[in-house]
Amino acid sequence: MNFKHLLTISFLTLFSASAFSQKIMLQANHSDAKFILLNDYDDSDKQELGTGSVELKLEKDSKNRVKITKPGYQAVVKEYNRNLKWDKEQKITLDTRQVDITAEPFDAEILVDGRVIGTKAIYLFIQKDRFLTVEVKKPGFAPVTKVYYNQPDKETPPFKDHFTLRDRQVRLEVQPADATVATNGVTLGKGNQDIRIPFGDCVTTTVTKDGFVNFEKVFCNKEGDPEPPIRDKAVLEDRLVKITTAPNDAAVEIGGKRVGNGAYDLKVPKNSCVEVRISKDGFIRYVKNYCNQTNMQEPPLTDFLEMKVDEAYTSSVSSDLANVRITVPVRAGLAPEEAWRILSSIITGYFDILETVDYNTGYLTTSWQVQNFQSSIIRTRVIVSSGGNSNQLAYAVKLVSQEAFLDGKSNVTVKDDEKFTDWARILKKYDGLIQEIQARLQ
Incomplete structure (x- = not known):
C-alpha cells in the first residue's frame, strides 16, 4: 500500500510540473521577423524575445501575448492561454503587406478603392x-493615384510612401454643353472638364464650337x-x-x-448686329446683316456670298475725264457764234434737254440724264462755262458722272444729291463726248 501511494504522489507531481511549465516553439515565415512579448495591461512592448523563431514559456496569470513584426508587413499578435493545450511548434505567417501612407497638404483626403x-x-x-488603389485629392489640386500589389x-x-499634391486643377464648366475643350492643343473632350496645371508651368485652355467665337484662357x-481658381466658367x-465670296478676291x-479679301471670319458679339459689305469692280455690291440677338435668326456657321455682274459696270468705261473740268481752247479763225453753235450741237447730240443756256456768259448745263440698274442709279450731265483768258476764246467742259447705290432700297431719286457720289466711269453712250468737242473746236 505504501508503494502504491508513493507512485500516485509521484505521478501527480510530474503532471503538475508539466501543466505549469508548458513551453512552445514559435516560428515565423520570415527569418528576420521579430517576436515581442506584450504587457498585459496595455499591450505595450515588454520584451524582445528574438527573431525568426523563439521558445516561449507560458506564464501563469499572464495573457502570454506575443507580437510578430517585420517592416513592410502588418504585425500579427498571438495569445497563448496557459490553461490550454498547445502544439509544441506554432507557425506564424506574415503575408499582409503594410504601407505607411502620408500626404500633403495635410487636409487632403486619402481614399482606398x-x-x-x-x-x-x-x-x-x-x-x-490582392491589390488596392490609393487616391489622394483635394479641391483645386490634381489628384494622385497609385496601385499597390x-x-x-x-x-x-x-514600406512607406509620401504623396505631395503640387499640380493644380481647375474644374471648367462649359456652355454650350457640347463645346470641345483642349489644353495646349490637346483635346480633352466635350463639356465640363478638369484642367490640370503642372507645378511651375502654365497651360492655355481653349473652348471651341462651330459657329461661336473661341474662348481662350491661360x-x-x-x-x-x-x-x-478651383472652378471657372x-x-x-x-x-x-x-x-x-465669289469672286474670291472681293473686298470685305x-x-x-x-x-479682308475673299474670306473673313466674322465675329458677331452677343446682343448686337454687324453689317458686312462685299464689293468688287464689275459686280453688284453685296450688303448683309448678321444678328446675335434673342428672337432673331441665328447667324449661319458659314456663308457663301456670290456676287452678280454689275450691268452699270459693263455699260460703262473707266475714264479720267469724268468729273474733271477740261479746258477746250477754240482755234483761231472760228467765230464765237459758230463755236457756240458747234458746242451746243455736239452736246444736244448726247443730251435731250438743256437746262440752262447763256451765250453771253458762255454758260450751259444739261438736265440730269438718269439710267437705272439693279444695283445703282447713274446720273450724268454736262456743265460748260467760259474758260481761258481774254486773248483767246475757250470753254471749260465738265462731264459729271455720279452713282447712288440702292443696297436693296428703291426710294432713291435723281434729286437726292446726298446719296450720289462721283463715279470714275462714264456710261458708254457718253464716251467720246469730250473728245468730239476737242476735235471740232480746237
Whole structure:
C-alpha cells in the first residue's frame, strides 16, 4: 500500500510540473521577423524575445501575448492561454503587406478603392494576392493615384510612401454643353472638364464650337503667381460666321474698313448686329446683316456670298475725264457764234434737254440724264462755262458722272444729291463726248 501511494504522489507531481511549465516553439515565415512579448495591461512592448523563431514559456496569470513584426508587413499578435493545450511548434505567417501612407497638404483626403479612409497619414494593409488603389485629392489640386500589389509577379510595395499634391486643377464648366475643350492643343473632350496645371508651368485652355467665337484662357501654377481658381466658367456667347465670296478676291468691309479679301471670319458679339459689305469692280455690291440677338435668326456657321455682274459696270468705261473740268481752247479763225453753235450741237447730240443756256456768259448745263440698274442709279450731265483768258476764246467742259447705290432700297431719286457720289466711269453712250468737242473746236 505504501508503494502504491508513493507512485500516485509521484505521478501527480510530474503532471503538475508539466501543466505549469508548458513551453512552445514559435516560428515565423520570415527569418528576420521579430517576436515581442506584450504587457498585459496595455499591450505595450515588454520584451524582445528574438527573431525568426523563439521558445516561449507560458506564464501563469499572464495573457502570454506575443507580437510578430517585420517592416513592410502588418504585425500579427498571438495569445497563448496557459490553461490550454498547445502544439509544441506554432507557425506564424506574415503575408499582409503594410504601407505607411502620408500626404500633403495635410487636409487632403486619402481614399482606398474609392472610400475615404482619412487625411494626413494612414496605414494601408494589402492582403495576399490582392491589390488596392490609393487616391489622394483635394479641391483645386490634381489628384494622385497609385496601385499597390501584394502579388508574386508584381512590384513589391514600399514600406512607406509620401504623396505631395503640387499640380493644380481647375474644374471648367462649359456652355454650350457640347463645346470641345483642349489644353495646349490637346483635346480633352466635350463639356465640363478638369484642367490640370503642372507645378511651375502654365497651360492655355481653349473652348471651341462651330459657329461661336473661341474662348481662350491661360492658367498658371507658378510660385509668386495668383493661385488658379478651383472652378471657372467658359461661356461661348459671341457668334462666328465664316464668310467666303465669289469672286474670291472681293473686298470685305465692316464699318467702312476693309477687313479682308475673299474670306473673313466674322465675329458677331452677343446682343448686337454687324453689317458686312462685299464689293468688287464689275459686280453688284453685296450688303448683309448678321444678328446675335434673342428672337432673331441665328447667324449661319458659314456663308457663301456670290456676287452678280454689275450691268452699270459693263455699260460703262473707266475714264479720267469724268468729273474733271477740261479746258477746250477754240482755234483761231472760228467765230464765237459758230463755236457756240458747234458746242451746243455736239452736246444736244448726247443730251435731250438743256437746262440752262447763256451765250453771253458762255454758260450751259444739261438736265440730269438718269439710267437705272439693279444695283445703282447713274446720273450724268454736262456743265460748260467760259474758260481761258481774254486773248483767246475757250470753254471749260465738265462731264459729271455720279452713282447712288440702292443696297436693296428703291426710294432713291435723281434729286437726292446726298446719296450720289462721283463715279470714275462714264456710261458708254457718253464716251467720246469730250473728245468730239476737242476735235471740232480746237
